[in-house]
Amino acid sequence: MEHLLDLIADGQMIKEVARGVTLVYAGEAWTPDRRTLSAALHREWPRELAQAKNDAGEPNAEAALEVLKNAPETKEGIAKARELASMYRWLASKRDPANFGDAPATAIQINNPGQMFLQAVARPGAVPPKKTPAALPGDASGVRTVPKDETDDGEVAEE
Secondary structure, three states, X not given: OHHHHHHHXXXXXXXXXXXXXXXXXXXXXXXXXXXXXXXXXXXXXXXHHHHHHXXXXXXXXXXHHHHHHOOOOOHHHHXXXXXXXXHHHHHXXXXXXXXXXXXXXXXXXXXXXXXXHHHHHOOOOOOOOOOOOOOOOOOOOOOXXXXXXXXXXXXXXXX
16 A cells, blocks of 8 residues: 555556556456545545645646646647646645645735724614814913802802
């Protein structure tokens, strides 16, 4: 079984590996199909299979480069090589995302106070905030206020 996992780690697909396997069952030679071999590997050796698939990232990336290097110098050959290389790069990114995967997009959140206010007051039962009195223009540093005597009829008390 270790040999099969090594083939997968070298970048071979399970279908290709299954073609090379011949087992003797009830005295007869038998070759499992891809689904049977895949099910057996997932059931009996899940960690080893996962590691083999992860290790297949580098061979797939190398295959992408090799396809492009060996592309025929025709329009069709270059187009086919480009598509194959794209597929190999995609396989590498899925099998070994730590080394060949896309970098995660950075999430940016901008808090707009006006938008946040509108969302808050749009909720049922929301009460808008109290308005603060506007300050009077000018400098009031020299102005002294006298407290209003509430026992009188509205006249200001003398000190």
